Amino acid sequence: MPIYIHQKIAAIFSSRKSSTVIAFNLLLLLFLGWIDWITGDYSLIIFYLIPISIASWVVSRRCGIMFCVLAVLVRIIADESSISVNSAHSTLHYWNELVEFLLLLLMSLLSSALKKSLESEKSQTS
Numbered sequence: 001m002p003i004y005i006h007q008k009i010a011a012i013f014s015s016r017k018s019s020t021v022i023a024f025n026l027l028l029l030l031f032l033g034w035i036d037w038i039t040g041d042y043s044l045i046i047f048y049l050i051p052i053s054i055a056s057w058v059v060s061r062r063c064g065i066m067f068c069v070l071a072v073l074v075r076i077i078a079d080e081s082s083i084s085v086n087s088a089h090s091t092l093h094y095w096n097e098l099v100e101f102l103l104l105l106l107m108s109l110l111s112s113a114l115k116k117s118l119e120s121e122k123s124q125t126s
Contacts, residue, residue, distance in 0.1 A: 013058045021058050025051035025067060033074035037081060045075070045100045052104055056112040064108035072101040 013021050028051045036044050048071040056064025076097060 009054065010057065013054055016058075018059045018063075021054065022063065025055050026070075029067070029070055029074050032071075033078045036075060036078040043100075045103070048075070048104060049107055052108050053111045056108040057115050061109065061112035064112055065105065068101060068104040068108050071104055072097060075100065 013024075016024075029048070032044060032047055032051075035047075052064055052067045052071060055067040079093075079097075
């Protein structure tokens with residue numbers, strides 16, 4: 001089932017311009033940030049992998065890294081704007097943000113490396 005979903009998503013976005021994919025991913029990031037802001041303390045980091053993996057698979061590795069940075073910024077903004085004025089985050093909170101960024105970065109790099117390897121394999125068999 002996951003392979004089928006991946007093939008469908010790749011088919012949808014591979015035929016689009018890079019600017020269209022980037023615009024879609026930016027809107028998706030904003031939507032996720034809004035949902036993150038509404039839910040408050042719940043971590044939705046797994047959903048941020050969707051625009052990051054699409055960007056790194058369809059556009060480029062550099063674009064995927066850019067979306068990692070944007071996703072963490074959106075998460076930080078959503079977290080900071082949803083806390084009350086009297087409460088403050090501990091260093092553990094910022095450590096968690098760093099770990100989330102590293103997770104997103106790792107998944108982005110793996111996604112772009114997988115695509116590069118797949119294209120290399122296809123070109124060798126042709």
